[in-house]
Amino acid sequence: MLEIRDxxxxxxxxxxxxxxxxxxxxxxxxxxxxxxxxxxxxxxSSLAKIIMGIYQPTSGKILMDGLDIxxxxxxxxxxxxxxxxxQQPPRFKGITVGGLLRLVNxxxxxxxxxxxxxxxxxKDYVEREVNASLSGGELKRxxxxxLLNRKLKIALxxxxxxxxxxxxxxxxxxxxxxxxxxxxxxxxxxxHQERILELADEIILIAEGKIEQQGDKQxxxxxxxxxxxxxxxxxxxxxxxxxxxx
Amino acid sequence: xxAIDSKLLEEIADLHEIPQGAYNIRKNGEKxxxxxxxxxxxxxxxxxxxxxxxxxPGTKGESVHIPVIITDTGLNDLVYNTFDIGEGSDVLVVAxxxxxxxxxxKARHDGVHNFVIRKGARMxxxxxxxxxxxxxGERILNPKTIVEIEEGGYAELELVQxxxxxxTKRSTEATVHKNGHxxxxxxxxxxxxxxxxxxxxxxxxxxxxxxxxxxxxVAKERSQQMFYPRVAGREKCxxxxxxxxxxxxxxxxxxxxxxxxxxxxxxxxHEAAIGKIAGEQIIKLMTMGLSEQEAEDTILQGxxx
Numbered sequence: 001m002l003e004i005r006d007x008x009x010x011x012x013x014x015x016x017x018x019x020x021x022x023x024x025x026x027x028x029x030x031x032x033x034x035x036x037x038x039x040x041x042x043x044x045s046s047l048a049k050i051i052m053g054i055y056q057p058t059s060g061k062i063l064m065d066g067l068d069i070x071x072x073x074x075x076x077x078x079x080x081x082x083x084x085x086x087q088q089p090p091r092f093k094g095i096t097v098g099g100l101l102r103l104v105n106x107x108x109x110x111x112x113x114x115x116x117x118x119x120x121x122x123k124d125y126v127e128r129e130v131n132a133s134l135s136g137g138e139l140k141r142x143x144x145x146x147l148l149n150r151k152l153k154i155a156l157x158x159x160x161x162x163x164x165x166x167x168x169x170x171x172x173x174x175x176x177x178x179x180x181x182x183x184x185x186x187x188x189x190x191x192h193q194e195r196i197l198e199l200a201d202e203i204i205l206i207a208e209g210k211i212e213q214q215g216d217k218q219x220x221x222x223x224x225x226x227x228x229x230x231x232x233x234x235x236x237x238x239x240x241x242x243x244x245x246x
Numbered sequence: 247x248x249a250i251d252s253k254l255l256e257e258i259a260d261l262h263e264i265p266q267g268a269y270n271i272r273k274n275g276e277k278x279x280x281x282x283x284x285x286x287x288x289x290x291x292x293x294x295x296x297x298x299x300x301x302x303p304g305t306k307g308e309s310v311h312i313p314v315i316i317t318d319t320g321l322n323d324l325v326y327n328t329f330d331i332g333e334g335s336d337v338l339v340v341a342x343x344x345x346x347x348x349x350x351x352k353a354r355h356d357g358v359h360n361f362v363i364r365k366g367a368r369m370x371x372x373x374x375x376x377x378x379x380x381x382x383g384e385r386i387l388n389p390k391t392i393v394e395i396e397e398g399g400y401a402e403l404e405l406v407q408x409x410x411x412x413x414t415k416r417s418t419e420a421t422v423h424k425n426g427h428x429x430x431x432x433x434x435x436x437x438x439x440x441x442x443x444x445x446x447x448x449x450x451x452x453x454x455x456x457x458x459x460x461x462x463x464v465a466k467e468r469s470q471q472m473f474y475p476r477v478a479g480r481e482k483c484x485x486x487x488x489x490x491x492x493x494x495x496x497x498x499x500x501x502x503x504x505x506x507x508x509x510x511x512x513x514x515x516h517e518a519a520i521g522k523i524a525g526e527q528i529i530k531l532m533t534m535g536l537s538e539q540e541a542e543d544t545i546l547q548g549x550x551x
Binding site for chain 1: 462490524526527529530531532533534535536537538544545547548549550551
């Protein structure tokens with residue numbers, strides 16, 4: 001179980017501190033599937049990065065199974081079983097896809113088979129370098145595989161669908177569901193996509209640094225689909241309009 | 247062979263025992279072992295220090311190892327080695343120099359390697375430089391490589407210097423004739439107060455001659471590096487120069503690639519980049535459970551592979 005208690009987060013802006021998150025209180029239960037949604041700039045990624053330890057909250061606490069992890073480093077949190085898939089993953093000259101996936105100690109087994117789950121054939125990719133020769137979509141899928149590869153307690157995915165084509169996308173939603181059921185971890189996906197929202201047990205709507213709404217999918221989803229900011233958001237993304245079913 | 251010799255040979259030539267095929271081992275300025283084969287002859291030069299390595303035309307799949315090791319302090323070793331890679335042959339040449347300097351005086355090895363790659367021949371050349379030793383004496387390596395590739399010939403030079411060499415000035419000169427192809431990959435890492443300079447000039451003189459130069463380096467601490475790769479296209483040809491450096495701490499790196507075209511159909515490209523490790527890269531690897539130091543090492547290791 002992960003508890004976020006009174007977490008606020010500020011970043012230094014040009015004209016002084018900018019409040020990104022304000023008094024967030026959230027409990028993520030074991031084995032639940034959460035989707036965080038809401039308009040761009042609302043604080044979703046910042047919250048995920050605070051959970052991973054990439055950002056330090058300005059105030060508040062984070063507890064994992066009762067243990068205060070607020071002061072722990074990224075590495076320590078990773079070793080406790082928190083994983084984060086980047087929205088824009090970095091590239092590595094000279095490091096192969098296989099080499100990158102082999103770096104983790106807490107392997108889920110199955111070698112490179114997770115590449116199949118993200119629509120990549122391991123034979124074609126294991127020896128390729130994670131460099132500029134990979135397209136944005138390929139890089140994104142490898143990033144997702146780098147989490148599926150591990151035995152995580154909490155898996156955070158930051159807009160996993162961005163840059164992924166339609167065909168792979170439907171496979172990906174299947175993969176998220178399968179992995180979640182199989183490994184019984186807590187899955188948190190930041191997304192604007194209806195099909196991903198459909199996967200959730202619970203939906204958390206974050207806007208302007210606050211939790212606007214939180215609850216079971218059945219309760220929250222109809223309201224969101226009726227016309228919250230994220231539908232506008234969806235239409236704004238030219239490349240993804242095919243994905244938007246409305 | 248003692249433990250230090252073995253360690254040096256392993257570092258520079260991946261050798262754990264006497265190599266297969268032809269070899270010549272030079273230790274502290276003297277011959278320490280040699281074997282010629284039916285197709286590869288190694289003989290001592292008569293006019294100056296060094297050896298001639300003659301590969302018979304048509305020799306395929308054979309290798310020559312010619313490591314040099316220095317374990318004495320105060321030694322200044324200079325050799326001239328000449329390689330004649332016969333027409334239509336396909337061979338691997340493994341050179342390299344390891345210095346274990348136990349004392350306070352300089353230990354220095356300057357090797358001049360002269361290659362002729364005959365018509366249609368292929369050669370892969372691996373040269374590793376490595377230094378170690380508990381002494382305060384400097385470890386200095388100044389290699390000079392001269393390559394001539396005849397029509398349709400192919401050569402791949404892999405030049406590696408990963409650690410322990412205090413000062414190096416490397417010079418590489420190549421001439422590539424019609425349909426010839428030369429690939430040079432250079433890997434360099436310096437630390438402490440080390441200094442490394444690498445100068446290259448590749449002359450593409452024949453029609454459809456081609457070259458690719460890829461230099462990757464890491465400069466740590468207060469070390470200094472300078473790269474000066476040049477390609478001149480004098481016929482219809484292709485050339486690509488890429489210099490890529492990671493800079494850390496208080497190191498300094500200068501990269502000055504030059505391309506020069508003397509023919510309308512010469513296609514030449516150069517790219518050069520210097521930068522520190524991206525913070526995002528370190529963070530990504532830390533989210534996979536690596537410590538910051540492990541993340542940095544992994545990134546550098548990959549970059550220099």
